[in-house]
Amino acid sequence: MNFRPIARNAIAVALTAILLCLNSGCTVKKVRKLDVSAVARPEMHHLVGITTKKGEEVKFDLPGAKVEQGVIKAKVNSADYSIAMQDVQRLWVEMQGVSASRSIGLAAAIVVGAAAALAIVLLIAIALKQSCPFVYSWDGTRYVFDAEPYGGAITRGLERDDYAELEHLREQDGLYRLLLTNEVDETQYTNLMELLVVDHASGSRAVTNEAGNIRAFTGIQPLAAARDREGNDLLPWLEATDRKIWEPDAVAGPGGNLRQEVILTFAKPAGVTHVNLLANAATGLWGSYMIKRMVELNGRDSYKYLASLDKDPAAVRYLHVLGEREGMYRLPVEVEEETGWVARGTLPPGGPLLAEDRAIPLDVSRAIGNQLRIRLRPAAGFWALNSFQIAHGKGEAPLVNSVAASSARTSEGKDVLAVLAAADNRYYPMPMMTDRAEVTFPAPPRKVGLDRTVFLHSRGWYQLHLRDNSAPDLSALNRLRSVPGAAVRFAADRFTEWQRGDGPLGRQR
Numbered sequence: 001m002n003f004r005p006i007a008r009n010a011i012a013v014a015l016t017a018i019l020l021c022l023n024s025g026c027t028v029k030k031v032r033k034l035d036v037s038a039v040a041r042p043e044m045h046h047l048v049g050i051t052t053k054k055g056e057e058v059k060f061d062l063p064g065a066k067v068e069q070g071v072i073k074a075k076v077n078s079a080d081y082s083i084a085m086q087d088v089q090r091l092w093v094e095m096q097g098v099s100a101s102r103s104i105g106l107a108a109a110i111v112v113g114a115a116a117a118l119a120i121v122l123l124i125a126i127a128l129k130q131s132c133p134f135v136y137s138w139d140g141t142r143y144v145f146d147a148e149p150y151g152g153a154i155t156r157g158l159e160r161d162d163y164a165e166l167e168h169l170r171e172q173d174g175l176y177r178l179l180l181t182n183e184v185d186e187t188q189y190t191n192l193m194e195l196l197v198v199d200h201a202s203g204s205r206a207v208t209n210e211a212g213n214i215r216a217f218t219g220i221q222p223l224a225a226a227r228d229r230e231g232n233d234l235l236p237w238l239e240a241t242d243r244k245i246w247e248p249d250a251v252a253g254p255g256g257n258l259r260q261e262v263i264l265t266f267a268k269p270a271g272v273t274h275v276n277l278l279a280n281a282a283t284g285l286w287g288s289y290m291i292k293r294m295v296e297l298n299g300r301d302s303y304k305y306l307a308s309l310d311k312d313p314a315a316v317r318y319l320h321v322l323g324e325r326e327g328m329y330r331l332p333v334e335v336e337e338e339t340g341w342v343a344r345g346t347l348p349p350g351g352p353l354l355a356e357d358r359a360i361p362l363d364v365s366r367a368i369g370n371q372l373r374i375r376l377r378p379a380a381g382f383w384a385l386n387s388f389q390i391a392h393g394k395g396e397a398p399l400v401n402s403v404a405a406s407s408a409r410t411s412e413g414k415d416v417l418a419v420l421a422a423a424d425n426r427y428y429p430m431p432m433m434t435d436r437a438e439v440t441f442p443a444p445p446r447k448v449g450l451d452r453t454v455f456l457h458s459r460g461w462y463q464l465h466l467r468d469n470s471a472p473d474l475s476a477l478n479r480l481r482s483v484p485g486a487a488v489r490f491a492a493d494r495f496t497e498w499q500r501g502d503g504p505l506g507r508q509r
Contacts, residue, residue: 047072049092049243052083055236057243064094092243132462133188133430134353137169138177144168148354149458151283152329154291157310158319159191159461161423163212164356166195166454171443175406176454178439182430185465189427192459193405193420195441199450200398206453207278207359207395210348214455215359215395220278221266223388224371229261230254238264241280241387245355250286250381250495258380258488259327266390268372273365274394277333277374279358280386282351287328287382290491292464297477299470306463323349326487327379336373337366347376355386361394379488381495401444402457408439423459 046064050072051057058076065074073082132151136143147164169176176195182188198206200216208214226234230253237246252258266275298305309315323329324346331347345360364372372390408417408428416437419426428437446452479486 046094047074047091048094050083050088051090051092051243051245053087053089055089055244058083090243090245132184133190133460134181134183135164135166135456135458136179136181137166138172138179139168140170140172143177143179145354147456147458148351149456150460150462151288151351152291152349153461154295154464155306155309156189156461157312157316159189159459161192161212161457161459163196163208163210163214164354164456164458165206165208166456169454174443176403176441176443178441178456179436180428180430180439181436182433185433186462187429187431187465188435188460188462189429190420190458190460191427192423192457193408193439194457195403196455196457197401197403197444198398198453198455199401199447200453201396202449202451204396204398204451205278205391206398206451207276207357207391208455209359209361212455212457214398214400215276216398217276217278217359217391217395219392221390221392223264224267225263225265226388227263229257234262238262238385238388241355241357245384245386247284247384248380250284250492252380252492258485258492259377260380262376262378262385264374264376264388266372266374268364268367268370269392270370272392273363274392275362275364275372276391276393276395277345277360277362278389278391279347279360280355280388281331281347281358282353282355282384282386283329283349284382284384285352286491286495287379288352290328290382290487290494292466293494294480294487294490295464296466296468297473297480299468299472301472302464302466302468322481322487326485327377328382328487328491331376331378331383333360333362334375334377335362335364335367336375338368339366341375342366351384355384359391359395379491381491382488399447399450403441403444405439406442408437410435410437427460 046062047060047067048062048064049057049059050065058081060074060076060081061078065072067073067085070085071082072085072088073080075081132148132153134145135147135149137146138144146166146168147162149162149164150160151162152158153160166176166178169178178193180190180193196208196212196214198214198216200206201218204216204218205220206214206216223235223239226238228234234246237244246262248260253260295302295306309319320330324332329349332343333345333347334341335344344362344364347360348358350356350358362374367373374388376385378385405417405420407415408420409415410428411434416428419428420439430436476490480490
């Protein structure tokens with residue numbers, strides 16, 4: 001299958017499923033710690049490839065690889081292949097299951113962390129992911145994991161619209177089919193689901209910005225250079241949307257700095273004043289997990305705190321400002337000008353499991369010389385960066401057809417079409433990790449001579465399932481809100497605890 005990069009900052013090394021093992025009848029097995037030999041249906045999970053620390057991509061022959069005493073062993077093009085786990089940056093795992101008699105396919109990645117043990121499994125990735133439903137697209141033969149909308153909207157006051165390209169979606173019998181599932185310990189409230197069917201000039205690329213403004217771009221320019229603060233070459237990691245994803249751990253760099261630095265360099269022809277940065281990136285999995293950990297500092301008042309955000313727009317604005325200021329859940333995009341680095345746009349959050357393409361318009365009229373240099377300063381452990389390109393100009397306006405769903409039915413047979421039809425006060429709630437709904441859309445006739453790209457426009461929010469009955473940690477809360485860098489340091493300290501085997505995740509090892 002074709003792999004879509006899935007940003008995962010788990011520190012776990014596990015050779016069981018990256019997500020939940022699905023059995024027939026739309027049920028989800030209980031999440032629990034397993035080793036490879038304990039997987040109930042090992043034929044459904046395959047270690048199909050790796051990315052090495054040198055940035056090499058290796059795809060294994062089926063049925064995939066095995067791990068023996070810290071060494072991955074597999075066949076590659078029918079020849080024996082082996083590599084020490086310590087030389088691997090990322091594992092690629094494929095999972096298959098069935099739902100409502102239709103097969104499901106999911107490809108995911110696990111980042112190999114320094115403290116991970118081979119016996120750790122399934123638990124970590126799903127335990128760390130703390131956001132949003134999964135959307136699977138019907139590709140003509142099976143459902144494929146294709147979108148992960150409205151991540152970070154942890155209360156109704158943070159409800160938001162989301163736009164995701166459905167690159168696996170294929171028309172069959174005049175219909176597009178989606179499967180919406182809850183596979184995380186939270187209650188998800190979906191308000192709207194519609195398709196944006198985009199027909200654009202052949203050879204052009206349709207990309208949306210954060211607000212759902214879709215443009216078609218041609219003449220897209222690649223990265224010329226990419227380096228971090230220490231001068232390390234990041235070009236192999238950031239030049240293409242592939243399995244090489246730059247996602248460092250939540251640890252301090254040289255000098256104890258918890259803000260990383262990435263300098264992107266592009267050619268800039270004379271006269272170019274506006275560009276779109278085409279970014280494929282996502283919130284890191286550790287960053288996603290920190291959403292819940294920071295909320296839990298409110299202890300038994302956590303639900304009260306979240307409810308207060310629903311009635312306090314100023315508090316919501318402050319959260320967005322904090323996330324951007326710290327480089328955690330929104331990332332300033334700075335352009336080098338004569339006066340120094342100037343923020344000209346922001347990289348929005350997403351994921352954490354799927355990295356989406358986003359177009360970020362930038363004014364580069366004051367950039368220096370014939371090069372465009374862009375700086376990103378992500379908080380350590382909060383971002384997974386896959387690729388960056390530049391499109392000159394503002395792009396062309398394609399034909400966009402908004403398509404409403406024609407049916408929406410849950411696995412229990414309940415009709416939820418009406419509640420998903422518009423952005424209003426009606427929601428489809430999914431409180432259980434077995435909840436799912438199949439949603440179908442009529443496929444508009446194709447336009448002769450044009451390419452087609454389909455986006456999902458959805459809207460919603462989700463409620464974390466919190467069980468901390470302790471007293472609020474007022475000291476920590478005040479520090480996070482008032483001290484620059486304190487939130488990132490909090491995340492790094494939790495990561496260190498995890499490495500030592502301390503804390504909630506560590507105790508489950």
